[in-house]
Amino acid sequence: MKSRLSETLSFNGRGSIVCSCCEYKICDQDLHWKKSVIISEESMQDLCGDNYTVSQGLLLRRFFCPGCYALLDTETAIHDDPFLYDKIIK
Amino acid sequence: MDPITFSIIRHRLFRIVDEAVITLKHVSGSAITNEGHDLMVSLYRADGSLLMGGVGFLHHLTSAAEACKSIINKFNSDINENDVFLLNCPYTAALHTSDVYLVAPIHSEGKLVAWSACFVHVYDIGAMNPGGFSPESLDIFTEGFSSPGLKIVDRGEIRKDVMDTLLNMVRSPEMVALDISSMIACNNVARDRMQGLVKKYGISIVDEACSNLIDQSEDLLRERLLELPDGSWESRQYFNVKDETYKVILKMTKSKDTLSFDFSGSSPQSKYGINCSKWASWGGLFAPLFPLLCYDITWNEGVIKPIEMKAPEGTVVNATRPAPVSIATVGAIQAVNNAACTCISKMLSASDKYKNEATAVWHGSHFAIFMFGKNQRSSDSIGILTETFGGAAGARSIGDGVDVGGEIPNPISRMANVETMEWTFPVRYLFRRRLKDSGGPGTYRGGAGAEFAITPHDAPDGGINYVVSGKGTSYPMSEGLAGGYPGAPSRYTWIKNQKKNSDRCLSDDLLVGSNSYEGDKENISWGVFPLFGNDYLHVRWNGGGGYGDPLKRDLKSLEKDVNEGLVSENAAKEIYGAIIINGQVDLEQSVILRKNILNNRVRGGGS
16 A cells, blocks of 8 residues: 655555655665665755855755656755665554 | 543643743843743643643753752752742753743642743843853853752742842843843742632642643653654754854654654764753754644643653763853754754654644754843843844745744744834844745745844944854755755854945945945854944844755746745746746746756756
């Protein structure tokens, strides 16, 4: 049975995490989904303009669905900081 | 117990807290209390456990419980009817020295039946820097008067020796005396009304209702947790002091009907006062938990029982004495607030039933600015610019964040009007308005923060000084959710040598929001600074986090944002993929642009 992992991701009930928008199968449900999607890392300031005059080392990580390119999640990070990992026990 | 009596007593407890809050505000003379609502009132059981959490800054509800318990342990047989105790030691229970707790036992028929507790941020506490936030203090010993427990009212009589000692150690003692009086009055009202309740229903009935109320809260929260999926969620907050960067790392784990918060991996404690103590972190995680998970549950000890916390000693979230903590409430505690808000919201997002309760972070960084000096009446004046309580709401899965919409940890936060601040300090406001491009981009936009500029006016000394302890300038702290971007960070700019007598006397550039000021400018964030002569202070405060993919924002909503000055045409194009020219959205071109941006994402790029 389908259930939510987040606003943008779902479990398809058959052991996989899928994009809620296009149903693209991202990875097995026990794996770290962020390692199986398109990732963009850009300087927060370059991306958002003058109001975001912040530490040059601060990145906005964006995680896109490989199927429909929908934005699945964002996180701010300093280079080399690990991905934030949200996990639901199935 | 019959449900009608239970319900009446429960509602009566709510009203007692409400009336006590009103009393506190009416007696206090400080804008931070009666305008900014930097306050809290709650009721506690005879053993000090939380019975009825009130409004105000919610991270104080659990800390004041520890204050009650500490007083019980310390004074034991010396707790009498109509006593009032003061406690403000951060390493005992308080959050920082200037948030002074006054806790008072409530007796009926000679028996201790409950406690009331309240706090206000007092006018001054005698720290190195006026107003309580003391960025120049590098240990607790220079952060002002600090007591782990002191009897200030003995059987209804104010202890003059104690009061005189306290007032001898602070600036503007007459205002601090008023703060203390407001808290005594508040506790008196709570005590009288509680005694009236006990007199009407009897000790045993009220005691049973209070016990049932705590059980009810525990049962309801555990039931709610069982409805939510088991799992773990992570969040991370960065903040800076000068050139040093700190992290608060949180992993929240939900298992069956319990919830645990683990702050392992957070930065070692700082030499600056942005640290917080263990009880402060404990309170900090409850500040978002109460409204987000328990919006329909009475906030009491029952809510606390299913929750656990791990905060390693020697870190910014559990500093060890004598580390400085005077900035805690707008430092590490706020990072704990934000991190907990994000983790709880991500858990709610994973539930079909509760997904609409999720929210991006609100007002991630306070920008506390305390003015001090002679006012236009040549009196000493110390106080906060209450704009920091104006806040900005995070976006939710069902709508935009409210512009200048407050903050999660304080449901009644607000700011004073400009005229009140101009009456309090010798300054004139050039403007105060919502700030363009400050709300975090998203399908639903984070609420806009705001900006203002002030300059000295009618100042007997030619100006006034101020203490600034901002830590959200290098990193945005209002995290987005579900693909939303964070809100823009705060910024403080000191503009020097403006030419007041020129044609550009109020700085045309500044008024239209340009960054190319006439005169020199310096970005500041930490320390004591002057505002004299022809100088200006321009403050921009952070917006709320966004929710969802910005490319999915409704184009007509964007057109409205641009026309209201909340989003620039450039941001609309670059971040949201919308072409808006002369206030009108070009639907056809916008659809094409969005398609191009989407396709660019395949290479890990595009907006």
